Amino acid sequence: MTRAGNREAERHRAIVDLVQRDGFAAIENLSQQFAVTPQTIRRDINALVGQGLLRRYHGGAGLPSSIENIAYPARQILHLKEKQAIARLAATQIPDAASLFINIGTTTEEVAKALLGHRQLRVITNNLNVAALLAQKEDFEVIVAGGVVRTRDRGIVGEATLDLIRQFKVDFGIIGISGIDFDGTLLDYDYREVRVTQAIIVNSRRVLMVSDHTKFGRAAMVRVGSIAEIDLLFTDREPPAAMTTLLREAGGQLFVADS
The missing domain is CATH 1.10.10.10 (Winged helix-like DNA-binding domain superfamily/Winged helix DNA-binding domain)
Incomplete structure (x- = not known):
């Protein structure tokens, strides 16, 4: 250039x-x-x-618009270095031989890449991009949820997706999010995707959320839950004080990556 x-x-x-x-x-x-x-x-x-x-x-x-997300290819390159730093930091908290969910998102894709150095992971995902990345490892077991494949991001949603997620109780749920309101509400755009994320939160022993700073205060229409439901938040800048207080009062931990 x-x-x-x-x-x-x-x-x-x-x-x-x-x-x-x-x-x-x-x-x-x-x-x-x-x-x-x-x-x-x-x-x-x-x-x-x-x-x-x-x-x-x-x-x-x-x-x-708060009812429509940024196009997926644009999101894949937006703040890429920050997302990669967040992903590397999140991956350090995942031990070998762990079981985990990974949901739809460009930052969760970067986490999948950062996990390629791990051994013997068992991963359940509704993200075909993540499944393709992790299937490279012969010692990984990758389980792909059934359901409707969205052409815009290769995410899988629907009742069949929920049915599969609910069959498991895993060590870690790794989720991305579209927005975090200043009152700590987690937000997204597609109610079908939100239902899958909610199921991941319920069926994970520990929930890791990966989110770059641009999600703080960002509007989206559908409520996922609260930041108080997150065990570990990985980001690239300190969140607003109110968010940090809510997270820590609920027993959550904050990790800020150096990008």
Whole structure:
């Protein structure tokens, strides 16, 4: 990538971070902050809207709808280094010969990659991407849930998925999440996916949640549960104080990865 291309990519990441932090960013303010023309910022916003990362509004850009998630390919590269650092840290808490659930998500995919150095894991998943990754290991046993395969992310949902999850009680449930409200409510977009995540939480002895900082305060429509149900939270920045208090009052632990 050229130097100009690197600058543009860095500016795009910074714009997304600003919008996720503040909920909205005006073109004029962005132009001043990055010392570029308003036309350049408009092109940046158009590109980010095209990737599903932002939503265009009059005079600026805001977050995508609370009823629709960012496109999966865009999520796979968004904050990738942070997700990889989170995944490496989470993997250190999983011993060899453990049983675990792994749900749908780009960060949980990174956890699956970080677990390839482990031995004799037994993994139940509704994530075909995770299943394909872990099936490389001959000493792993990978069980794939039945149900409806979503073409957009190769996740599996539905009643058959729930039936399989409920047959197991595993050592660890590794879950991702789309948003954590400031009151500690865990949020997601698809009620069918939420039901699977809820079943994973109930049927895991310890629940590990992997979530980068952009999920703090992010809106999504469907309630999964509470941060108080999480045993170990892995992220890349300190959460807002209220979230941390709720987690620790419930006996949960916070792990902040150095990305």
